[in-house]
Amino acid sequence: MMKNQTIEEKQYLVRFNADTKSHLHVLDPNICLTKCPDKICTIFCPASVYKWEEIRMHVGYEGCHECGSCRIGCPYENIKWEYPRGGHGIVFRLG
Amino acid sequence: MPEKFDCIVVGAGPAGTACAYELAKAGVNVLLLERGEYPGSKNVMGGVLYRKMMEDIIPEFYKEAPLERPIVEQRFMMMDKESAVTFSYKGLEWGREPYNNFTVLRAKFDQWFAEKAVEQGALLVCETVALECIVENGRVVGVRTDRPDGDVYADVVVLADGVNSLLAKQLGFHREWRPDEVALATMEILKLDKGIIEDRFNLEPGQGCTIELFGDATKGILGTGFLYTNKDTLSIGVGTLLSGLIKHKIKPYELLEYVKNHPMIRPYIQGSEPIEYLAHLIPEGGYHSIPKVAGHGVLVVGDAAQLVNAIHREGSNMAMTSGRLAAETIIMAKEYNDFSESMLDHYRMKLMESFIGQDLKKYKDATHHFDAFPQYFERYIPMMNRAASQMFTVDGASKWEKQKKIWRDFGSTGEKLKLARDVIKAWRVMK
Structure with a gap:
């Protein structure tokens, strides 16, 4: 059995x-705090960018793959999503 | 950079680069904008590039392009928890010219392709985000970039900005995509010795194999997994509709780990080392989600126009052909010096007449059907596995008895009727 790789290991x-x-x-x-019990972005974000910290959403944008899922998947359209400035953000080397 | 071009193409993926290449080749003054550090640095694909549509642009590209392996075998695994029914076609005609398709690594391939467009005379500017289209009197006349004094003008702007398609959305060509119009794919590149790859996949040196994974690979959620051979790496990934991940509350990277550890998959990848992890959306809305693709001074191509055939995992080919058709239309528009919507709408007609429009029309209801009726993946694939196991296990029971058992496994009379109806319905959406 292979050891399951964590998202942190993947992001590395x-x-x-x-x-x-x-x-x-x-x-x-406030919408995250009061209206969104599932906080579904913390589940489907493929880079685990969104982390709920007791009363607020921590957004670790530095690890974002820029896929756009959070913008489309947030049930309250509560995420303003832009591309990082030119040349910044993720740099795929292979795939 | 000069202030005005004949054409600005936003995004140096397969669609944008194909368009820029064809335009530059015809002597059109074209600016190709890319937000990444280099073309391909933001792009992800399972990895299958189709020869025909690429060759429509650069004949015999396979003699110099950075390709991984020509595919000689395509396998389809219908998976249960610890079994799989596999279909495959292997043909050596795919292993020689003119080839059928190849695996590629996009960061390498896209750079090469963009360089070819530059050789034809396109001006490639990287690390530049197109923030919005500049619209004057109802016509797109340029783009606003994130560079200082970053407004650039052109007779026509081609939006090849990928699945998120923010620019076409800003123009009102489409609303925001729904979570059931996009699939979220995660994948990994796994380093593995060439010889081991060839042994495990039953390949001659240099040949490649693709495996598509259905059923338990996505825990029964609508979607697929894939395992493709590259030169000395494997690409393994899994993609499901974003709506499916939301509904089932599944973390995409955990699903990827599930596939990697699946007993039907693990032996293929054992001992490999992950060297890159990637996530990207795939537009899978199909025919009904194609937005407006032509306006005054503007065209939309590739993923930005939802041009993906999810059933046949074709996308890069549609991107390239749409880029080429956009270029043809622009060349014609330039002759008439008319960049109005009615002139540029020729692109939409060409698109719909081509295999792109035809294939997307053929499968227009397929994704929605399989999404609305989860029993195909949840119930019928395991059933198929049990039937195969029953029939091929030699245990002293007669074949007639076995057929009876399989028949009973199909469920009550009502369930059997439902199965029959589902088979007919599936045929209708796929035919």
Whole structure:
């Protein structure tokens, strides 16, 4: 049996050229707190960018794959999603 | 950079580069914008590139392009928890010219392709995001980039900005995609010795094999897994509709681990080392989700126009052909010096007449059907596995008895009727 690889281990394989400011913004933090018990973005984000920290959503934009799932999948359309500045963000080397 | 071009292409993936290549070759002054550090640095694909549509653009490209392996065998595994029914076609005609398809690594291939467009005379500018189209009097006249003084103008702008398609959305060509119009794919590149790959996949040196995985690979959620051979790596991945992940509350990377550890898959990849992890969306809305693709001074190509045939995992070919058809239309528009919507709409007509429009029309209801009726993946694939196991296990029971057991396993009379109806319905959406 192979050991299951964690998302942290997977993310370690990826090259990022992170910008100094985030390209992802939760528009209204109150919606996450009061209206969204599932916090589904913390489940489907393939890079585990979104982490719920007791009362607020932590957005680890530095590890974002820029796939767009959070913008489309947020049930409250509560994520402002832009591309990182030119040349920044994820840099795929192979696939 | 000069202020005005004949054409600006946003995005140096297969669609945008194909368009820029054809335009530059015809002497059109074209700017190709790419937001990544280099073309391919933001792009992900399971890895199958089709020869025909690429050769429509660059004949005999396979003699110099960075390709991984020509595919000689395509397998389809219908998986249960610890079994699989496998279909396969292997043909050596695919292993020689003119070839059928190849595996590629996109970061390498896209760079090469964009360089070819540059050789034809296209101006490639990387690390530049197109923020919005510049619209004047109802016509797209250029794009606003994130560079200082970053407005650039053109007679026509081609939106090849990929699945998120933010620019076409801004123009009102489509609303935001729904979670059931996109599939989220995660994949890994696994390093493995060439010889081991060839042994495990039963290949002569240099030949390649693709395996598509259905059923338990996605825990019964609508989607597929894949395992493709590259030169000295494997690409393994899994993609499901975003709506499926939301509904079943599944973490995509855990699903990927599940596939990697599946007893039908593990032996293929044992001892390999993951060297890259990638996630990307695939537009899978199909025919009904194709947005408006032509407007005043603007065209939409490739993923940005939802041009993917999810049933046959074709996308890069549709991207290239759509880019080429857009270029043909622009060349014609330039002759008439008319970049109005009615002129550029020739692109939409060409698109719909081509295999792209035809194939997407053929499968227009397929994804939705299999999404709405989960029993195909959840119930019928395991049933198929049990039937094969029953029939091929020699245990002293007669074959007639075995057929009876299989028949009983199909369930009550009502369930059998439902199965029959589902088979007919599946035929209708696929025919």
